[in-house]
Amino acid sequence: MTFVCGNPFPKNMRWALLLLLASLTWTQQAAPATQFQSKTRDNARHQVSEYQVSVTNVTYHGWPNSLILSNGKVEVVVVPAIGRVMQFRFVREDGPFWENRAMDGKAPNPAAKEWSNFGGDKSWPSPQADWQKITGRGWPPPVAFDAMPDHSNTHGGVVELVSAVDPSFGIRTRRRVELDYQKPIMTITTTYEKVSGRPMKVGIGVVTQLRDPQRAFMVLLPKSRFPQGYVRLQFDPPHDLKVEDGLVSLTRDNTQSQIGSDANTLLWMDEKYVVRIDSSRVRGEYADEGTNATIYTGANPDAYVELETFGPLSLMKTGNKIQRRNVYTLLQRQEKDPFAEAKRVLGQ
Template identity: 45%
Template sequence: MTIKKINYQGWEDSYILSNSQVEAVIVPAIGRIMQFRFPDGENTFWEDSQLYGKVPNKKSEEWNNFGGDKTWPAPQSEWKKMTKISWPPPDTFDSVPVKVEVQKNEITLISEIDPFYGIRFYRQITLEPNEPIMKVTTTFEKVKGDSQQVSVWTITQLNEPVSVFAAIPQPSIFPQGYNKQSDDLPANLKIDNGILSLTRDRDKPHKIGSDASTLLWVGEKTAVRMDSPRIDKVIYPDNNSNSEIYTNYDPKAYVELEFLSPLKTLQVGEKMDLTVTYTLIKTTSENIEEQARKILQR
């Protein structure tokens, strides 16, 4: 395991965390994990090249979507109540630099205390020795203010996929196997023998929620499997969704694979967390669905 400080796309004091298999790029200046890849492979996480080297500006009238992997507080429907605006996301979670702690085999990002939620977040990033696996544990710590019901929400933006999949429980808590969260359903959405699949619509954004514990992004040469087990007998945000898939429209060709923790009312001094495991897998262009079934063990 090695940790090396680098200048990444114009952001100084960035880091590459690597083992014998994969590498993760972490950029504290924008509070994100910006890349997860094989050293000689394609980038999997989406990045907005027009924002390379720029720093967040919370006073900007336009939301700066840097890409990569980040955390927000859920549910989004509560943002207006908490911050007086429904968009963009709360500044501390999206538009300020974060501190970084570097240890022998892990990197932890540490935010300021959000003035609205009274929460500080931590993101502990590690790689499994000699395996193409990254684990990210996101922790919310209530530091001040009134108690607040909240969920840890992680958002991973990935490049244009060949297809996106979810391993739907059988039976699902949702009659159709998913929870519709946009006016229209995503392109080519189908469920077959416990596997949901869809593609990105170039013209419209779409979003669904689900009770899947495993999501899968498949690119031209690489797949990213993401796991965060659902907990029974608890309540999740967004009509009880613990995972969500969002597809963006052109010209920003990306999709989001998202996980949420159960809702919890945090008192000062309390913490809650969510762990997501990311696994990189090399693929071929032949029979994507067959490869997805093998990866998802369905």
């Protein structure tokens, strides 16, 4: 642009330019600062809308260098020290994820013979039936998937957890944790990378531990592969099991139970909140009688349930990667009746 001396602009135009410059200066000074932030552009309306996801480093229940992602409405607590997403909650409210407060601040121990049940959300490889022949023990879970700290990376309001390479599976796990800019929606993308060792058939499992629910649901496909809509996998039959209106539902009592299905959507709810987990079934071979979604109920004194999703089995060779995505939506309860609430959440 070429500038000329003098005053080439009419007086009224000069005033308009001065007002515009003053407005821009004030906007820059007033813009809030965050440690990390993400932005989006609303092209449909041809105007810029900015939303932010902040990431804050905290000590959480005794674990230093934990991370809280927040969009101002909901927040996610990530604890790399134990390799878990420990909470997903509305800001300044209690969360639905189950946390074992007896384990606060403790470090995972890969040599332990008993499972360190921290709670939260994590990834285990499937099928579990193969753990014995691959690791030499059927339980606890493989060490790098469950009993070792993760490394964390933060970029653009997104947190990535990166595990060590599991010594038995030769697999590294990456979990990308992100929040929607405005909505109460968390997305976790889990990737397995085959780094070393012999080829093996593996699927991605994601296990989310949640507090004792009023009711938990599987949303049936229009044509389920299972005549009853579900299959009992192990332990006792669930308490108050019902199959009606396209929903398989249950409550937890004081014993263990586990059922599986081919559902794409799982629901958990108590009297205040609803958690919806979506993870689409794709074509392929699945473990555990062909199920890709399961609900496990824990026995007393640990009052929790697990909503579990699984991807298809893949023959992984060195250099291969497989990936699965889970979408978690957190909602406030509106209907008193849990079945009416489930239908509302599903848009039925």
